[in-house]
Amino acid sequence: MSGMITLAALSTVALIGLGLTLLACLKAWQGWLDLKRLELGAAPRHSTGGSMTELIEMADLKERIRKLESIAACVDL
Helix, strand or coil, rough: CHHHHHHHHHHHHHHHHHHHHHHHHHHHHHHHHHHHHHHHHHHCCCCCCCCCCHHHHHHHHHHHHHHHHHHHHHCCC
16 A cells, blocks of 8 residues: 555656646747747848848859759750
8 A cells, every 4th residue: 555655656746747847848948939039020131232242142153053054954164
């Protein structure tokens, strides 16, 4: 009989511990989601004029696309 009470007490404590752990994880998850919402809300909007770095990156990407298209068309550069 004593063993059953001990087992029940340990099971209860384990379930309470699991519940508290899950609550802490849920709170952390909600905090992470709030942080991501703030990051998305504070994201800079695209401006009409790009910085010099953006323009260089865009030109590089266009050059890469041109090369890939020529490879796809079997044209030797």
